[in-house]
Amino acid sequence: MATENKSSLRKIVTASAPFNNPAADLVVRTSDRTQFHVVKAVLAVASPVFADMFSVAVNLPSETDSPSDYNEGTPILNVTESSGTMDTLLRLCYPVDNPEASSDDIDAIIDILAAGKKYEIEVAQTWCMSALKNFVSASHPDHSKFRIFVVAYQWGFEDLMLFVAKCLLTNSMADILSMSIPELTKVDARMFQRLWAYRQKCEIAVIRQAAIDLWLGKWKRPWAPLWIKGISVCRCKQVKVPVFVSENNRIDLFPKVWLCEFLDDVKTAVRARFCLLGQELSTNVEYALRRALPKVAKCSECSSGGRRELRIFAEGLTLAMQQSIDLIDSSKFKFKRKLAQASTL
Numbered sequence: 001m002a003t004e005n006k007s008s009l010r011k012i013v014t015a016s017a018p019f020n021n022p023a024a025d026l027v028v029r030t031s032d033r034t035q036f037h038v039v040k041a042v043l044a045v046a047s048p049v050f051a052d053m054f055s056v057a058v059n060l061p062s063e064t065d066s067p068s069d070y071n072e073g074t075p076i077l078n079v080t081e082s083s084g085t086m087d088t089l090l091r092l093c094y095p096v097d098n099p100e101a102s103s104d105d106i107d108a109i110i111d112i113l114a115a116g117k118k119y120e121i122e123v124a125q126t127w128c129m130s131a132l133k134n135f136v137s138a139s140h141p142d143h144s145k146f147r148i149f150v151v152a153y154q155w156g157f158e159d160l161m162l163f164v165a166k167c168l169l170t171n172s173m174a175d176i177l178s179m180s181i182p183e184l185t186k187v188d189a190r191m192f193q194r195l196w197a198y199r200q201k202c203e204i205a206v207i208r209q210a211a212i213d214l215w216l217g218k219w220k221r222p223w224a225p226l227w228i229k230g231i232s233v234c235r236c237k238q239v240k241v242p243v244f245v246s247e248n249n250r251i252d253l254f255p256k257v258w259l260c261e262f263l264d265d266v267k268t269a270v271r272a273r274f275c276l277l278g279q280e281l282s283t284n285v286e287y288a289l290r291r292a293l294p295k296v297a298k299c300s301e302c303s304s305g306g307r308r309e310l311r312i313f314a315e316g317l318t319l320a321m322q323q324s325i326d327l328i329d330s331s332k333f334k335f336k337r338k339l340a341q342a343s344t345l
Helices: 002-009 040-046 048-056 083-093 106-118 122-137 142-155 158-170 173-177 182-186 189-208 212-219 257-273 278-297 303-332
Strands: 026-029 034-038 074-078 241-246 249-255
Touching: 034 040, 034 083, 040 048, 040 083, 083 106, 083 122, 106 122, 106 142, 122 142, 122 158, 142 158, 142 182, 142 189, 158 189, 158 278, 173 189, 189 257, 189 303, 212 241, 212 249, 212 257, 249 257, 257 278, 257 303, 278 303
Parallel strands: 026 074
Antiparallel strands: 026 034, 241 249
16 A cells, blocks of 8 residues: 555656657556557557557546546556556557667566557567567576566467477476476466476487487488498498388398497487587587497497598487477477466466
């Protein structure tokens, strides 16, 4: 109550241009008593909510109206948003340059997103999602990124959820579960279930790229000395893998055992770390490569060329793993099907 009284006693101020035009036909008054002089027609075009509101609003004051409902004959619309939020929101509606989003003020962006959703202003929602994606891509604490994921879940922004979920692959699920953010009180367990399901799909896709039969099936031709057609003249052990060139045409390729063990080590590292993005993903492959190179060096025939080709193969494997995650983002996983808008801000 004391806060409300203090707010009501605060001096009314007029917003800066272009929201200080006395010829405007509506005054929007914010929670901190800043008045924005706006043109209703502009807001009605940008917001279906405002359009519906204006369709039933009384434009001219009558004798029964309270003087506080008007500003020198212009109707006043009181809103719960702050002046900072409303200023950005209105600039996004008006034919002026879009404001620049602060890369550090996540609270302000979330407030604008909530207002954009409330008034169904699509351009504001798009602007906010772009700003939040830039925030996630920058070097900010991981708990802030997870907070954006939770907010996106609350509002049902599927693209933003997928974007942040992918960025959170640099963290283990245990790390994510230990993050404390205020919005967690407003979501249910389904959010964590779907995030976990997405991460499992990513893990399966990444590990699948480390299957020897997949690579042999892609190439369908020898890549010496990693695998050849026939038995090697060197002392390295080999494994026979059939590859179908066509429905009735099969060839046998013989990968070296050290290559198969390298791929097994990659799978083990991915399962153990469960951090599947960027540098973390490269670290998993590097770990397996460090274990494999001494094995290749033991063979005089494979030592030089084998180590070189294995490094090239490892680079291609890392890229293929990353691309497999991108494919899940675009086609194999949709948050929106399961993540119904169970809660709101």
